[in-house]
Amino acid sequence: MVSLEDFYSDDPIAWCPGCGNFSILKSLKQAFVDLGKKPHEIVIVSGIGQAPKTPHYLRCNAFNGLHGRTLPVATGVKLANHELTVLAQGGDGDGYGEGGNHFIHAMRRNVDITYLVHNNQVYGLTKGQTSPTSGEGFVTRTTPQGSVNRPINPLLLAIASDCSFVARGFAGEIDHLSELIRKGITHKGFALIDILQSCVSFNRVNTFKWYKDRVYRIDEDPEYDPKNRLMAFEKAAEWGEKIPIGIIYSTDRPALNSQIPAIKDEPLVKQRVDPSDFVDIFEMFR
Amino acid sequence: MVSLEDFYSDDPIAWCPGCGNFSILKSLKQAFVDLGKKPHEIVIVSGIGQAPKTPHYLRCNAFNGLHGRTLPVATGVKLANHELTVLAQGGDGDGYGEGGNHFIHAMRRNVDITYLVHNNQVYGLTKGQTSPTSGEGFVTRTTPQGSVNRPINPLLLAIASDCSFVARGFAGEIDHLSELIRKGITHKGFALIDILQSCVSFNRVNTFKWYKDRVYRIDEDPEYDPKNRLMAFEKAAEWGEKIPIGIIYSTDRPALNSQIPAIKDEPLVKQRVDPSDFVDIFEMFR
Amino acid sequence: MTVDISIRICGQAGQGIQSISAAMGKVFIRHGYYVFINNDVESRIRGGHNFDQVRVGHEPVNAVNDKVDLLIALDAETRDADLPYLKDDGVMIYDDEKPATDSKNPHHIPIPLEKLASKAGGSKIMANTVATGAAFALLKFELQPLQDHLKEVFGDKGKAVIHQNQTCAEAGYRFVQQHFKGNFPYPLDTGKFQRNKMLLNGSQAMALGAICSGLKFYSGYPMSPSTGIMEFIAALGKEHHIIMEPAEDEISAVNMVIGASFAGARAMTATSGGGFCLMVEALGLAGMTETPVVVINAQRPGPSTGLPTRTEQSDLKFTIHAGHGEFPRAVFAPGNAELAFFAVSKAFNLADRYQTPVIILTDQHLNDSFSTVDGFDLDQITIDRGNILNDKDFSSASDYKRYALDKSGVSPRIIPGRTEAVLYADSDEHTEAGHITESAAVRNRMHKKRMAKLKGLRKEMNAPEIYPSRKGDIILLGWGSTCGALKEAVDQMNSQDMSTRLIHFSEIYPFPECDFSEIISDHTKIISVENNYSGQFADIFSHETGLAISHKILKFDGRPFTAHEIISVVKERL
Amino acid sequence: MTVDISIRICGQAGQGIQSISAAMGKVFIRHGYYVFINNDVESRIRGGHNFDQVRVGHEPVNAVNDKVDLLIALDAETRDADLPYLKDDGVMIYDDEKPATDSKNPHHIPIPLEKLASKAGGSKIMANTVATGAAFALLKFELQPLQDHLKEVFGDKGKAVIHQNQTCAEAGYRFVQQHFKGNFPYPLDTGKFQRNKMLLNGSQAMALGAICSGLKFYSGYPMSPSTGIMEFIAALGKEHHIIMEPAEDEISAVNMVIGASFAGARAMTATSGGGFCLMVEALGLAGMTETPVVVINAQRPGPSTGLPTRTEQSDLKFTIHAGHGEFPRAVFAPGNAELAFFAVSKAFNLADRYQTPVIILTDQHLNDSFSTVDGFDLDQITIDRGNILNDKDFSSASDYKRYALDKSGVSPRIIPGRTEAVLYADSDEHTEAGHITESAAVRNRMHKKRMAKLKGLRKEMNAPEIYPSRKGDIILLGWGSTCGALKEAVDQMNSQDMSTRLIHFSEIYPFPECDFSEIISDHTKIISVENNYSGQFADIFSHETGLAISHKILKFDGRPFTAHEIISVVKERL
Numbered sequence A, B: 001m002v003s004l005e006d007f008y009s010d011d012p013i014a015w016c017p018g019c020g021n022f023s024i025l026k027s028l029k030q031a032f033v034d035l036g037k038k039p040h041e042i043v044i045v046s047g048i049g050q051a052p053k054t055p056h057y058l059r060c061n062a063f064n065g066l067h068g069r070t071l072p073v074a075t076g077v078k079l080a081n082h083e084l085t086v087l088a089q090g091g092d093g094d095g096y097g098e099g100g101n102h103f104i105h106a107m108r109r110n111v112d113i114t115y116l117v118h119n120n121q122v123y124g125l126t127k128g129q130t131s132p133t134s135g136e137g138f139v140t141r142t143t144p145q146g147s148v149n150r151p152i153n154p155l156l157l158a159i160a161s162d163c164s165f166v167a168r169g170f171a172g173e174i175d176h177l178s179e180l181i182r183k184g185i186t187h188k189g190f191a192l193i194d195i196l197q198s199c200v201s202f203n204r205v206n207t208f209k210w211y212k213d214r215v216y217r218i219d220e221d222p223e224y225d226p227k228n229r230l231m232a233f234e235k236a237a238e239w240g241e242k243i244p245i246g247i248i249y250s251t252d253r254p255a256l257n258s259q260i261p262a263i264k265d266e267p268l269v270k271q272r273v274d275p276s277d278f279v280d281i282f283e284m285f286r
Numbered sequence C, D: 001m002t003v004d005i006s007i008r009i010c011g012q013a014g015q016g017i018q019s020i021s022a023a024m025g026k027v028f029i030r031h032g033y034y035v036f037i038n039n040d041v042e043s044r045i046r047g048g049h050n051f052d053q054v055r056v057g058h059e060p061v062n063a064v065n066d067k068v069d070l071l072i073a074l075d076a077e078t079r080d081a082d083l084p085y086l087k088d089d090g091v092m093i094y095d096d097e098k099p100a101t102d103s104k105n106p107h108h109i110p111i112p113l114e115k116l117a118s119k120a121g122g123s124k125i126m127a128n129t130v131a132t133g134a135a136f137a138l139l140k141f142e143l144q145p146l147q148d149h150l151k152e153v154f155g156d157k158g159k160a161v162i163h164q165n166q167t168c169a170e171a172g173y174r175f176v177q178q179h180f181k182g183n184f185p186y187p188l189d190t191g192k193f194q195r196n197k198m199l200l201n202g203s204q205a206m207a208l209g210a211i212c213s214g215l216k217f218y219s220g221y222p223m224s225p226s227t228g229i230m231e232f233i234a235a236l237g238k239e240h241h242i243i244m245e246p247a248e249d250e251i252s253a254v255n256m257v258i259g260a261s262f263a264g265a266r267a268m269t270a271t272s273g274g275g276f277c278l279m280v281e282a283l284g285l286a287g288m289t290e291t292p293v294v295v296i297n298a299q300r301p302g303p304s305t306g307l308p309t310r311t312e313q314s315d316l317k318f319t320i321h322a323g324h325g326e327f328p329r330a331v332f333a334p335g336n337a338e339l340a341f342f343a344v345s346k347a348f349n350l351a352d353r354y355q356t357p358v359i360i361l362t363d364q365h366l367n368d369s370f371s372t373v374d375g376f377d378l379d380q381i382t383i384d385r386g387n388i389l390n391d392k393d394f395s396s397a398s399d400y401k402r403y404a405l406d407k408s409g410v411s412p413r414i415i416p417g418r419t420e421a422v423l424y425a426d427s428d429e430h431t432e433a434g435h436i437t438e439s440a441a442v443r444n445r446m447h448k449k450r451m452a453k454l455k456g457l458r459k460e461m462n463a464p465e466i467y468p469s470r471k472g473d474i475i476l477l478g479w480g481s482t483c484g485a486l487k488e489a490v491d492q493m494n495s496q497d498m499s500t501r502l503i504h505f506s507e508i509y510p511f512p513e514c515d516f517s518e519i520i521s522d523h524t525k526i527i528s529v530e531n532n533y534s535g536q537f538a539d540i541f542s543h544e545t546g547l548a549i550s551h552k553i554l555k556f557d558g559r560p561f562t563a564h565e566i567i568s569v570v571k572e573r574l
């Protein structure tokens, strides 16, 4: 049995007071406890930004790599040892800006990892520039006249990529978010959880209240069927007065790691190799 | 008046006999002629692969850059001189693999360029490896057991990104393709034209006949409304026995280049600068 | 006595340290002083331990000092960490609700910063303005210039805000006047108001240099310590007709810049090491297609993410050799903000004239530190776009060949759309016409043509600065942002009868032609000083000149050198 | 007389040149010969001018020859281009429907290649098999071994295909026997069948080296000339339990590899210059997080896309300095396929033991050329995973610190999930526990710890090969794939009374400890030979050893050196 204490880290938290990341951290720990995962069974791969500092603030294996490169590293970890519970984690700039290509391709690969994007619609750590999810008209020091680009809708991209689990959470709904994370981890395949997170320092538009006033849970609508892709496209396109949270789309297809003959029997890291096993390999060249 | 001869290039063509690229080249020249564009008014930015050799085979300004980097270069060209007709052009690997991130972001930027992707579902120039659009089960030297990744559906990604003009053409329908290219160029904003192109050397699955047997023109269906995004998602998801070609989605939103105050009056390249204009700029530091 | 005071303002991120240093800087330069402001911040937005250090003098100041005369502590923890840097006769200001360890020290002055701020109608957060007022009182500087500054800064926030701030400043000022009975050893005479100096940081200087040289297009992705350049250009873009396009990643940024430059606009990008890594493939693209491009690589301590908000000079060899294959380039490493301004301008001209990438290598210390510049002489700036053909230059447009062979290595270019001619640019090896070739003979000619540019570029490189002009047995050797600290060290060593000279390089590659035979004899000791682990420039210097380096003073903890530090190591080693 | 014949097969891409060279190679090594096959192809799939050159000898052959004894021309245009490379007494085979310029030359043998192919029940495309048969007849080599080979190659295509091919081969063979009345000067004795030699290219050798050393994970993106490595690993992946994951780009490839390695699997990627550029940021990541990783950079002529299917050695300095900031690495540049096999194995061990990136720098000539190897002694391969802790090694799992300070620079690692302990790996500067730090003191310790690995690595580097052991006034200096041509040049020069030695480096960085005082005197002339424009290795060598280079022989047209070429330049210059 694991408890919250097992996930205690003594590394002092460097986030701003009031930042939405604190709640996400809480949800995440709770999800691990609920799943009964032990710290050493977990690997969190994170990028660079405010969000990616998260793994330092709990106890688990952590790889805090490059800005934008979480998904390839996490994919490598999972394929090397699919017995680990692997999460990738970063901000909206990290995941949808610098890491956009990996995002698209990780989804089509459908490797069994859970991807948490702390989406504050701004670049936090670098002090508030426009991000791929910043709204049109958003004024920052890089867009003094307001952003003129259409924001990325990560959920639509995910459904278009036939991502097998697509969800949106809100940092202000800790239990619901924790449940989404739990389900994402349990899901066999790539799980995207885009998390609305307020940034008290640099996003004065999409504040906690702004989100709070808009979000609603789709699981309260009995008609909504997350297996229906067309319905999912429609739901995912909703943004504005009302913003849906919950599982938007989910589909069953085999995870990459379950399709590779080389790891049918055991993970790569458990396979022992002896050079002398390979005497026959040279025959084809003789 | 321009004619096809104006677009003659003496550079010998290095494609395989029977390659679908020949037809695309033809459609492209025809589109320029039909639009009355002069060679020097056009810039084609291409990547690396078989498809990106295209601009050498006609007369126009050409920038044959890096594998995967057509869209940023083309964006830079257009923003520097929006009076030019700017096209970007490459293969499926170039555009959806190496260049995937730029693809997503060019669409949300909606810069007024036309993007032709010669989609042969394989890496041609490097001799036949699996590409992002290769079908599941496609056997190549990098996927000897058959590809297990879900292919990218570029049209779905485009619609999800609210790309303002999304079309699919087929190299086997030269006039139709030429018309799509013409419309793409006329369209004010980012126009994606994904072109089904047979590769006689490395794709023995998706052959000319395979495509020919499947494609049908959506403009023959009077009910189909390319302005309807949900309808577009549904149509774009069609792939298999029947493959739609034509304009799948189109929407009106201002092109990036029309929204930038700096080039309201004239393109950047026409603006003359004199250092002495800037005496006052230092005042804020005094 | 000439004044040379250092003031450190320390506290948590978010407490408004920079408003204090900015206020001081602005007011002091407007009263005839030279100011240098260095900031030392952590990679976080709130909390932690950060400081700005303001150095003020009658004479130019261009480096940080080890010890400070005045410490303004906005928070208890950082205060305790920074107290050791206070001179013995220095004075500290701190909030009285955060008791000092040694509260009996008469030079440690408790002030109810937050209380006064609240009382003055502001919130606690305006404690920084109270502290600014208090510091002005300690320095015996008049209050009015500060009040005028606050009015200017908060001008567009309305009268109420101005009033609150002025009240806070006055409260701090008065408090010190009433309660501080000690003696602050280095008062600052207010003197006359004048606006003949500028205070700006390296990022701003480079952005200005670019703008004044005709920059038309910028694309970038935020990365400390380069972000300031992008933000400054974005701010001025509308007024000066410059496009600043935020990119999805650094690869896109540099390729957009190449596209814009190909189309005829002066274009630039800036980044730091990690982003520069991602741009490296495109450098070769610019080299091969012969597209002018200016890239600023503002260094920070590596490897990898490293120390994002700190300084280092460890990308030198990487920058010189970045990119596969061989192609010509120039690399500058300006020594201070003023040199940086002109370096950008020269970079644009060389990029255009040689049709190849030019890289400016700076670092966090140069980019973020504010220094005082008398002004930039715009007459020194010329805009030379190189050899560009127009319709009148052709007999027949169809004969135009983009890569026509020429001994200089430079073929005339055209701007697409401006002439009837068309051009083919190609990243593959190509013929004169720009078409892909497999010919060994053509390859040889084209590669030699491109590489021939290095010869021309080498002649363009400025020789290093030798300072001062009189002889010295000891030579300090440096490059880039260490210039200020090195000059100060040289001055002090000379005043201490250690006959010393500086050789400082602001232009590095191709290594400038220079002859040191006049200044170096057999018993000269060359001591290289660099902000990196392995002495990268020392290697290059001795390889190029054949001169041996006697000692290397290397520092790689992310902090800039001080003159004092350099001198003590020199003394220790000699 | 010992045999040393060169055969060039030229034609358009798609005409099956490689089937001919492969058939010759396989049959000849199985009959006791040494074979070296070099290919010279354009970056296209059909058409153009391409050739394979097969060199066969009784003694080991490891380089290309300038002139050929037999030219097999599958097409008229390429034939005319290649005729100048035929020796005066050489023989040419060509299709009689594509008349030769000089059709009266009795050594130019028209054969109805395509007609015979069609008649033999195949299609015109099997002209290549007819030509193979014809060549065998010319060489006076028995037909049966070729027929056996065809049976083996087409085994899984069914009897009909085998039969067609054998018929074609026989038709060509008989045609020559009946019509060729001339004399082919260098017949090849068929000799005894034996299977004690291997014919393989550098890509295959490196893939095999990796597999035999426990490679478990590979990810890559196709790029000539590295693609062969990936394809070979993919082909064997299922049988040998290796994952080969095709990546969306090179950035993803190297980061996947880092992830897999972090998780405990031996992992590798390979690419060429352009892709390597994109991997450079991740090299620093591996350096900082101390994750073992092996990267192969197979060079081709740059800059940029350059000449995609050709060879060059121009990424050396870039590779050594690639990545911002400073971190330890090793760089190998094996001289031939056999050395390359073992280099990969050593690279894995060093990467694991020093927890840092190791780069293998090869080129198109090494990767794509086939050479004959007697075999690989697997006993010479050990798998050393370095210092890895397991549960039994801890008193308390919670005390584990990933970056515990150690003078060697190497801290024991754990494999995530295998122990109760957890680890924090970070690309920011970090504490011993792996958490982000801003401390100058910790930074200093950590950076020194990492850089200390260079000292250990340097001791691991093999000194260069000196060949032959006897003295020489002339020293040829080389590195990487030029080894074969250089050795041949040395042998020939010595036989021509030019007393010459080779110094050849297969391991380059950190520069191995080596002492040349024994072999170099004041009148030794060191001539460096490199496939690049600027003599990159010559610079490094003279910087490291203090020895001056007398001459540089540089070649950068994308084609490999021949011994003859080296010798003529030496003679010209001395």
Ligand SMILES: Cc1ncc(C[n+]2csc(CCOP(=O)(O)OP(=O)(O)O)c2C)c(N)n1
Residues within 6 Å of the ligand: A048, A049, A050, A051, A052, A066, A067, A090, A091, A092, A093, A094, A095, A098, A118, A120, A122, A123, A124, A125, A126, A131, C221, C222, C223, C224, C250, C274, C275, C278, C305
């Ligand atoms: C290659 C590279 N480019 C840029 C950076 C600088 N950088 C660090 S964090 C960041 C953006 C952070 O925004 P986001 O990912 O949204 O995370 P947040 O801080 O908002 O949580 C950037 C641009 C970097 N570290 N590496």
Ligand SMILES: Cc1ncc(C[n+]2csc(CCOP(=O)(O)OP(=O)(O)O)c2C)c(N)n1
Residues within 6 Å of the ligand: B048, B049, B050, B051, B052, B066, B067, B090, B091, B092, B093, B094, B095, B118, B120, B122, B123, B124, B125, B126, B131, D221, D222, D223, D224, D250, D274, D275, D278, D305
């Ligand atoms: C950075 C980089 N990686 C890899 C390559 C090698 N490369 C050249 S073309 C190509 C793929 C071509 O496939 P595609 O884009 O589909 O074009 P096609 O040849 O099929 O038209 C690759 C991988 C390269 N030139 N640059």
Ligand code: SF4
Residues within 6 Å of the ligand: A014, A015, A016, A018, A019, A020, A021, A050, A051, A120, A124, A125, A198, A199, A200, A201, A202, C045, C046
């Ligand atoms: S800057 Fe924003 S995202 Fe970062 S810690 Fe502060 S509030 Fe959170």
Ligand code: SF4
Residues within 6 Å of the ligand: B014, B015, B016, B018, B019, B020, B021, B050, B051, B120, B124, B125, B198, B199, B200, B201, B202, D045, D046
């Ligand atoms: S390889 Fe395929 S895509 Fe390339 S030219 Fe040949 S047929 Fe066309």
Ligand SMILES: [Mg+2]
Residues within 6 Å of the ligand: A049, A091, A092, A093, A118, A119, A120, A121, A122, A123, A124, A131
């Ligand atoms: Mg963010």
Ligand SMILES: [Mg+2]
Residues within 6 Å of the ligand: B049, B091, B092, B093, B118, B119, B120, B121, B122, B123, B124, B131
């Ligand atoms: Mg393709």
